[in-house]
Amino acid sequence: MTYFASGHGACPGCGIPVAVRNIIDAFDGKCFVANSTGCLEIISSQYGRSAWGVPYIHSLFENPAAVAAGIESALKALGRKDEGHVLVFAGDGATADIGIGPLSGMFDRNHDVLYICLDNEAYQNTGNQQSGLTPMGCLTTTTPVGKLMPGKIRQKKDMVAIALAHKLAYVATASVAFPREVVRKAKKAVEFEGAKYLQIHSPCVTGWGITGDQSFKIAKLAFETGLYPIVEFEHGELIRVRKIKEKRPVEEYLKIQKRFRHLFTHPKGEDVIKTLQSIADENIRRYNLMGTETEV
C-alpha cells in the first residue's frame, strides 16, 4: 500500500517522488500535506488527477508554511491533532527565497509542523532559474555564462544556519541518495513538538544536464565531495553527521553536469572551482565529516 501513486508526471530519475512516497508511507498516510507551487505539485496534482492518498493542499509558491500553520492550528482547535502530522513539501526557491518570510513566521510561532525542503538547487519547474540554494558557478537561465560571468557569482545560502537561528528542536539535511536515512530523519523529526526543518538534496535531470540513471550517483557524489554535508541537529546541537568514507574532489562532481561544465574552459572557471573546493573542505572541517566514529 502506498499513499503516493505511480502514474505521476515526474521525470525519470527524479528523486523527489521517491523521497515523498517513502516519507508519507512511513507515516502510514497519517499526515496532512501543504505543497508549494513547484515540480512536486506540477507532477502530482494536475487538474482532474492526483497522486496523493493523503489530505493534500496546493498552496501558493510563497506560502506553504503559512498554510501548514493554519492546518495545524485548525487541527488543534478541533481536537484532531492525533489524526496526523502536518508536513510541508516545498522547493528550494519556495523555501530560501519567496517563502522565507512566512517560513520564518511559522518557525517563530513554533507550529507543530515538519517543513521539508526539496532542494534541486534552482527553480526547476519553470525551467532552471537560480534560487538562493543554487551553488556558486552554476549555469541557470538567470545566471548565464558569458565572457564576464562564470555562472552564479554568490554561494549557496546556508538554510540550515537560518533554521537553527530560529532555535528549532530539530534541523537536518539528507539526500535522495540515502533513502532509508530520509525516512529515519522524517520519523525522528516528528517526535519533537514544534517546528522542524529537513532539507533533502535532489538532483534535477533537466536543470543539471544529467541523465536519469545518473541522478542518485550524482547525489551521492555531492555528499562525498563535502559540498552537501549531511547533518542532524537536536535543540541546536550537532548530534550526528554522515561520515565520508572516501573523499572525492569537487571536479569529479562538477564535470559530469552540464550546469558546471563551462567551469573547465571559462577564464574564471579555475578560481570558481578552487572556491567550491574550499567550501567543500570547510564543510568537512566544520562538521568533522571524515572518519568513522558517529556513523549514521
Ligand SMILES: Cc1ncc(C[n+]2csc(CCOP(=O)(O)OP(=O)(O)O)c2C)c(N)n1
Ligand atoms: C508569486 C509567484 N511568482 C512566480 C511564480 C512562478 N513559479 C511557480 S513555481 C516557480 C519555481 C519553483 O521553484 P522551487 O521552489 O525551487 O521548486 P521546483 O520547481 O524546483 O521543485 C516559479 C518561479 C508563481 N507561481 N508565483
Ligand SMILES: [Mg+2]
Ligand atoms: Mg527547486
